[in-house]
Amino acid sequence: MNDNDLNYWGLDYPPLTAYHSLLCAHVAKLIDPTWVELYASRGHESPSHKLFMRATVFIADLVIYIPAVLLYCFYLRDGSAKRRVAVALCILLYPGLILIDYGHFQYNSVSLGLALWAVVGLGLGQDLLGSVAFSLALNYKQMELYHSLPFFCYLLGKCVKQGLTGRGLFLLLKLSVTVLLTFALCWLPFLSDPGQVLQVLCRVFPVGRGLFEDKVANTWCSLNVLIKIRTILPSQIQLLCSFVLTLLAALPSSVKLLAKPTLWQLKLALVNSSLAFFLFSYHVHEKSILLPALPVCLLINDLPLMSIWFLLVSNFSMLPLFMKDGLLMPYVVTTLGFLFFSVYLLSALERTTVAELRLESYQRLTHACLPTLNLCSVVKWKFFLSLVGMAALSLASMLLDPPAALPDLFPVLISVFSFLHFLGLFVYFNLVQLTEPSGRKNQKKAN
Amino acid sequence: MAAPVTNEWKWFSALALGVSLLKCLLINAYHSTDFEVHRNWLALTHSLPLSKWYFEDTSEWTLDYPPFFAWFEFGLSHLAACFDSEMLAVQNLNYASPATVLFQRLSVIVTDVVFIYAVKECCRGVWDEKRKDLLEQPSFILATLLLWNFGLLIVDHIHFQYNGLLFGILLLSIARHFQGRHLEGAFLFSILLNLKHIYLYITPAYGIFLLRCFCFTCSNADRSVQWRSFSVLRFTVLGLIVLSTFALSFGPFIALGQLPQVFSRLFPFKRGLCHAYWAPNIWALYNVADKALTVLGVKLKLLDITKIPKASMTGGLVQESQHSVLPSVTPLATLICTLLSILPALVHMWFRPNGARGFLRCLVMCALGSFIFGWHVHEKAILMAILPYSLLAVEQKEDAGIFFILTTTGHYSLFPLLFTAQELPVKILLMLSFTVFSFTSLKQLFRKGGRLLSTSEAVYLLGLVPLGLVCECVYPLTTWQKSFPFIPLLVTSVYCALGVIYAFIRLYILLFTFTDCGTEAKMKSQ
Numbered sequence: 001m002n003d004n005d006l007n008y009w010g011l012d013y014p015p016l017t018a019y020h021s022l023l024c025a026h027v028a029k030l031i032d033p034t035w036v037e038l039y040a041s042r043g044h045e046s047p048s049h050k051l052f053m054r055a056t057v058f059i060a061d062l063v064i065y066i067p068a069v070l071l072y073c074f075y076l077r078d079g080s081a082k083r084r085v086a087v088a089l090c091i092l093l094y095p096g097l098i099l100i101d102y103g104h105f106q107y108n109s110v111s112l113g114l115a116l117w118a119v120v121g122l123g124l125g126q127d128l129l130g131s132v133a134f135s136l137a138l139n140y141k142q143m144e145l146y147h148s149l150p151f152f153c154y155l156l157g158k159c160v161k162q163g164l165t166g167r168g169l170f171l172l173l174k175l176s177v178t179v180l181l182t183f184a185l186c187w188l189p190f191l192s193d194p195g196q197v198l199q200v201l202c203r204v205f206p207v208g209r210g211l212f213e214d215k216v217a218n219t220w221c222s223l224n225v226l227i228k229i230r231t232i233l234p235s236q237i238q239l240l241c242s243f244v245l246t247l248l249a250a251l252p253s254s255v256k257l258l259a260k261p262t263l264w265q266l267k268l269a270l271v272n273s274s275l276a277f278f279l280f281s282y283h284v285h286e287k288s289i290l291l292p293a294l295p296v297c298l299l300i301n302d303l304p305l306m307s308i309w310f311l312l313v314s315n316f317s318m319l320p321l322f323m324k325d326g327l328l329m330p331y332v333v334t335t336l337g338f339l340f341f342s343v344y345l346l347s348a349l350e351r352t353t354v355a356e357l358r359l360e361s362y363q364r365l366t367h368a369c370l371p372t373l374n375l376c377s378v379v380k381w382k383f384f385l386s387l388v389g390m391a392a393l394s395l396a397s398m399l400l401d402p403p404a405a406l407p408d409l410f411p412v413l414i415s416v417f418s419f420l421h422f423l424g425l426f427v428y429f430n431l432v433q434l435t436e437p438s439g440r441k442n443q444k445k446a447n
Numbered sequence: 448m449a450a451p452v453t454n455e456w457k458w459f460s461a462l463a464l465g466v467s468l469l470k471c472l473l474i475n476a477y478h479s480t481d482f483e484v485h486r487n488w489l490a491l492t493h494s495l496p497l498s499k500w501y502f503e504d505t506s507e508w509t510l511d512y513p514p515f516f517a518w519f520e521f522g523l524s525h526l527a528a529c530f531d532s533e534m535l536a537v538q539n540l541n542y543a544s545p546a547t548v549l550f551q552r553l554s555v556i557v558t559d560v561v562f563i564y565a566v567k568e569c570c571r572g573v574w575d576e577k578r579k580d581l582l583e584q585p586s587f588i589l590a591t592l593l594l595w596n597f598g599l600l601i602v603d604h605i606h607f608q609y610n611g612l613l614f615g616i617l618l619l620s621i622a623r624h625f626q627g628r629h630l631e632g633a634f635l636f637s638i639l640l641n642l643k644h645i646y647l648y649i650t651p652a653y654g655i656f657l658l659r660c661f662c663f664t665c666s667n668a669d670r671s672v673q674w675r676s677f678s679v680l681r682f683t684v685l686g687l688i689v690l691s692t693f694a695l696s697f698g699p700f701i702a703l704g705q706l707p708q709v710f711s712r713l714f715p716f717k718r719g720l721c722h723a724y725w726a727p728n729i730w731a732l733y734n735v736a737d738k739a740l741t742v743l744g745v746k747l748k749l750l751d752i753t754k755i756p757k758a759s760m761t762g763g764l765v766q767e768s769q770h771s772v773l774p775s776v777t778p779l780a781t782l783i784c785t786l787l788s789i790l791p792a793l794v795h796m797w798f799r800p801n802g803a804r805g806f807l808r809c810l811v812m813c814a815l816g817s818f819i820f821g822w823h824v825h826e827k828a829i830l831m832a833i834l835p836y837s838l839l840a841v842e843q844k845e846d847a848g849i850f851f852i853l854t855t856t857g858h859y860s861l862f863p864l865l866f867t868a869q870e871l872p873v874k875i876l877l878m879l880s881f882t883v884f885s886f887t888s889l890k891q892l893f894r895k896g897g898r899l900l901s902t903s904e905a906v907y908l909l910g911l912v913p914l915g916l917v918c919e920c921v922y923p924l925t926t927w928q929k930s931f932p933f934i935p936l937l938v939t940s941v942y943c944a945l946g947v948i949y950a951f952i953r954l955y956i957l958l959f960t961f962t963d964c965g966t967e968a969k970m971k972s973q
Binding site: 058330 | 471869
């Protein structure tokens with residue numbers, strides 16, 4: 001902890017990541033000690049070491065994420081066995097996670113997998129196990145805070161439903177104790193010294209970094225194209241603004257979830273909340289789009305077309321990052337594969353009635369002015385145009401050179417394009433969640 | 448399936464697209480010296496006139512395929528100029544810029560469209576109306592077994608070759624024979640022979656079949672030949688087609704008087720009995736027996752150690768090696784053995800022809816017999832038996848069982864071709880997926896007929912797993928890796944040779960005990 005050079009990729013994730021790295025390091029030491037020398041191994045990239053590190057990602061995936069996906073799909077009540085396998089395949093084929101984890105190199109499958117375990121746990125009625133899983137996820141990557149509001153509202157709502165003076169209170173107490181215990185266990189080595197705890201918190205939440213970095217498809221970056229808010233407003237105001245707007249954006253869905261804690265609402269709330277955080281929060285990375293992407297994957301069976309659309313745009317929004325990493329061929333192949341297989345296996349372009357696309361609220365809005373408008377074909381056309389747009393921008397970024405006056409032209413175009421889509425889909429998913437009638441019959445096992 | 452015609456083949460497009468995308472992901476994987484071979488051929492066909500093609504030897508990888516393939520490379524070279532013209536310089540040995548790699552890999556992926564078309568034609572022939580479930584449809588299983596064939600994927604798209612194109616033409620020719628379009632089939636096969644002469648192995652099957660079933664138009668009730676029904680017209684047309692194809696191919700070289708040189712390039716018998724990586728055939732067992740007897744002889748003081756030549760039959764491409772104890776094997780001996788091994792199948796087809804299916808069976812046996820007894824056989828040649836046999840495997844339970852044994856051992860014997868650490872996960876995962884898929888789908892398809900594999904066969908195949916673990920993971924970490932690096936290859940070849948030879952024997956047994964009344968009706972409905 002002392003002779004560590006903090007500026008060389010210092011540790012800025014919570015303790016579980018540190019323990020995971022330690023475990024991998026012990027294995028690495030058995031194979032070749034030169035891989036884990038403190039300073040001497042900087043930038044070390046021999047082929048076998050690369051293979052080892054990639055293998056650790058794969059093993060983490062195999063142990064945590066893939067079983068969660070399979071369990072989730074197996075647990076889906078509606079649809080034949082073939083349908084469930086198709087859904088599992090589509091979720092696992094999501095290119096964004098594959099390219100970031102295996103291409104860029106990260107361990108998102110661990111935190112997302114743990115969050116998924118939490119959803120599965122809650123879906124099966126195992127609230128305690130679900131909370132443990134989510135606490136672990138939170139202790140692995142602090143970005144899981146994007147998902148924390150829905151989990152909190154769901155569990156609180158459940159306690160309220162069961163009566164705050166009886167079983168509900170008991171459940172609340174059990175959950176609180178479980179969560180605190182899990183946190184305590186994870187932070188045990190650091191609890192001996194409060195200074196350590198503060199230091200970890202400082203590293204994990206670097207508020208000194210700025211409203212956004214690089215080009216990311218959220219509100220602030222897109223707004224910055226028109227008005228240079230980063231330079232106009234002082235940083236304290238920026239922090240306050242983003243905090244307030246994020247909470248406001250996430251509020252409606254959280255309140256609805258609190259009032260009606262079902263699994264379907266939870267999934268939608270996860271989407272809405274994490275998308276709200278992505279769009280309005282402070283210092284968002286483009287990789288954070290994976291956090292809304294996971295719950296959207298869970299919706300892929302019920303809202304195939306819109307989910308696939310969102311997932312494709314989320315993948316597209318990370319294109320500048322993939323280009324920097326030299327992942328163009330995998331990007332093209334996985335995106336095409338995902339597009340064709342999900343549309344084919346889930347019959348996304350056939351299940352497009354107003355009811356299936358949940359466009360009732362839109363229909364009510366347009367019915368007044370344009371009664372004969374066929375919303376479904378409008379949606380399909382917009383989808384195709386969007387695909388064409390993404391293809392064109394991808395090709396342009398890959399093959400053309402930007403003009404000298406605007407060197408960041410393509411990343412900016414990509415992020416603005418994605419931002420507009422995210423905003424539109426944010427409104428859509430919110431409407432789907434909020435306009436669900438209270439007495440709706442649920443297809444999944446409701447709790 | 449009661450689905451409309453256009454919908455029926457959506458799954459086929461999905462399979463084809465999926466495997467093509469997978470092939471794109473393998474673009475930057477390891478490639479063998481075959482990559483440089485083809486780059487060299489692009490260069491020499493592009494830069495040099497026709498008269499120098501078979502004389503050029505700046506690179507050690509001289510042109511040793513027939514003229515049509517040279518023309519194919521010539522055509523490709525014009526497209527190559529758009530990617531990176533540096534690869535077309537003959538002196539640029541081992542030139543492998545990213546554009547070169549991309550171009551060559553894409554050329555393999557694009558020419559695979561011939562293979563995809565051929566597979567579709569074959570699948571049409573095995574469509575079973577009675578099966579409603581897609582996953583149990585023989586066409587679906589056949590399409591997956593062929594399009595996603597593990598051996599073809601790793602040989603073509605990692606090791607680097609153009610087998611997709613060649614096997615596409617072969618399968619198309621077979622499909623044409625199934626459809627009764629024999630002249631087209633013969634024409635396609637003549638083209639194939641002029642693309643790669645390794646298909647000489649199966650020429651006897653074609654020759655006897657076309658003579659017996661095409662030139663003699665009728666058979667007697669007991670399926671013996673009706674000598675009077677010989678059609679001179681058919682024979683002449685067939686002869687004309689074949690001869691004109693060969694004339695087109697070799698004509699320019701005959702005119703230039705270069706035929707002997709071309710032949711010496713095409714048939715380099717100076718190469719050793721076994722390829723660098725021993726193919727799992729009978730000579731691998733022969734070599735091992737020879738080595739074992741040598742060691743035994745030296746230990747028992749029956750042999751003088753100084754008289755034994757330092758045989759290194761596992762290394763190099765251009766070595767003739769001598770055996771110490773057992774008699775040395777000459778090319779002529781292997782030829783005689785091969786002919787003897789395939790003669791019963793050919794004779795059986797003459798006296799008891801069984802239409803296109805009998806022809807296919809004979810073809811597989813010729814391919815397999817040549818593999819087992821041939822001179823300097825590559826382990827890749829096992830694909831010549833595996834791919835056509837897939838068509839028979841989805842139609843009959845016994846064939847399915849033999850197919851599974853042949854395929855699994857044949858595919859496993861290809862493992863030494865990819866020896867880099869990076870490719871280890873890929874080859875293991877692909878092999879496992881393919882093997883598991885073929886076993887479960889064939890078992891499901893024939894579940895009414897009893898067990899697919901006997902216990903001893905299952906045990907043998909399961910033995911491949913510990914073998915693989917030891918050869919790939921355990922052995923490289925031991926000290927023996929430095930002193931005896933060829934032991935894993937040897938053990939792999941020997942173990943797989945047993946499976947391949949066993950499959951061959953079972954095929955023969957099946958051929959002679961086969962009661963083929965059921966297939967007559969099927970054949971007539973083609």
